[in-house]
Amino acid sequence: MASMQPPSASSSPRFCNTGSFMRMPRMDDPTGMDFAVFGIPFDTGSSYRTGSRFGPSAIRHISSMIKPNNVIFEVNILNELTGGDFGDVNIVPGYIEPSYAAIAQFMQPLLDAGAVPLGLGGDHAVTLAELRAVAAKHGKVSLLHFDSHLDLNESVFGQPYNHGTPFRRALEEGLIDPATSIQLGMRGSLYDPDDFKIAADLGFKVLPAHIMREMGLPAVIEAIQQRVGDTKVFLTFDIDFVDPAYAPGTGTPEVGGFTSWEVLSMVRALKHLNYVGFDIVEVMPGIDQAELTAYLAANIGFEFLSILAFQKKNGLR
Ligand code: MN
Ligand code: MN
Numbered sequence: 001m002a003s004m005q006p007p008s009a010s011s012s013p014r015f016c017n018t019g020s021f022m023r024m025p026r027m028d029d030p031t032g033m034d035f036a037v038f039g040i041p042f043d044t045g046s047s048y049r050t051g052s053r054f055g056p057s058a059i060r061h062i063s064s065m066i067k068p069n070n071v072i073f074e075v076n077i078l079n080e081l082t083g084g085d086f087g088d089v090n091i092v093p094g095y096i097e098p099s100y101a102a103i104a105q106f107m108q109p110l111l112d113a114g115a116v117p118l119g120l121g122g123d124h125a126v127t128l129a130e131l132r133a134v135a136a137k138h139g140k141v142s143l144l145h146f147d148s149h150l151d152l153n154e155s156v157f158g159q160p161y162n163h164g165t166p167f168r169r170a171l172e173e174g175l176i177d178p179a180t181s182i183q184l185g186m187r188g189s190l191y192d193p194d195d196f197k198i199a200a201d202l203g204f205k206v207l208p209a210h211i212m213r214e215m216g217l218p219a220v221i222e223a224i225q226q227r228v229g230d231t232k233v234f235l236t237f238d239i240d241f242v243d244p245a246y247a248p249g250t251g252t253p254e255v256g257g258f259t260s261w262e263v264l265s266m267v268r269a270l271k272h273l274n275y276v277g278f279d280i281v282e283v284m285p286g287i288d289q290a291e292l293t294a295y296l297a298a299n300i301g302f303e304f305l306s307i308l309a310f311q312k313k314n315g316l317r
C-alpha cells in the first residue's frame with residue numbers, strides 16, 4: 001500500500017509535517033490495521049522525577065528521522081503492514097484510576113480490530129492498564145520485561161498504583177502468567193535485598209544485569225525463547241534498561257546498563273516471538289540531552305514494527 005508510506009525527506013524535509021510517529025498517517029479507524037501506535041502521556045505514577053507525560057511527543061518528534069526500510073530484516077514496514085499513529089489517550093493528570101480506565105478504553109477498539117498496539121509512555125504505571133486491555137482480548141499473556149527495576153512492589157507510599165507496582169498488580173489480577181514471563185536488566189542498589197527472591201517466589205524468572213553479562217547475550221536470547229516459547233507475549237521496555245550514558249532522559253536511572261547497540265541486537269534477535277503488544281516507557285525529554293533518549297526509544301519502536309513486518313512477510317503472522 002504505497003499510499004501509506006511516510007513522505008520522503010527528499011521532497012518533504014524531516015522537520016516538516018511532524019507530529020505523528022515516523023510521520024505516518026494519523027488514524028482513527030483501526031479496521032484492518034496490523035498495528036497501532038499511540039501515546040500515553042501519563043506521569044502521575046512517577047516516584048522521583050516527573051515529565052514522562054512529554055515522552056510521546058518527544059519520541060514522535062525525533063522519529064521523523066527514521067525511514068521505513070529496515071535493512072536487517074529486509075522489510076519496508078509500511079509495505080508489509082497497515083497501520084499508523086492513533087494519537088494520544090486523553091489521560092487525567094493527577095488521577096491514576098480514571099487514567100487507567102481511559103487507557104483500557106482507548107485500546108479496546110484497536111485490539112478488537114486485530115491491531116498490535118505499540119504504546120508510547122508515560123511512566124511504567126501505564127503498563128498495568130495496557131495489560132488489562134490486552135488480557136481482556138487475549139486472556140492471560142506472557143510478560144517480557146526490560147527494565148533496571150522489577151516494578152513488583154506490594155505498594156509505594158502506601159498506594160497500590162504507581163510505576164513501581166504494575167507487575168505485582170498484573171499478577172494479582174491474573175493478567176500475566178509468571179511461568180512464561182521473564183524480567184531482564186535489573187540492577188542498582190535496593191532497600192530490600194530479598195527483592196529477587198520475592199520475584200522468584202511470585203513465579204517470575206529474573207535475569208539481573210550482572211547475570212546477563214556473565215551469560216552473554218546469545219544465552220540471554222536463548223533463555224527468553226525457552227521461557228516464553230510460542231505463548232502470546234507483551235513486551236514492555238522501560239528505557240532505564242539502557243545505560244544512562246545512552247538514555248539519560250529518564251526518571252529513575254541506574255548505572256551499569258546496556259548500550260544502544262546491545263539493545264537493538266537483543267530486540268532484533270527476538271523476532272520469532274508471538275507478540276500481542278509492545279510499549280516503551282519512562283522517556284523524560286525535559287532532562288534528555290540532544291534527544292538521545294527519545295531517539296533511541298523511537299528506534300526501538302521501529303524495530304518492534306520491523307519484527308511484525310518480518311513476521312508478516314515470512315508468513316509467521
Ligand atoms: Mn519500570
Ligand atoms: Mn525502571
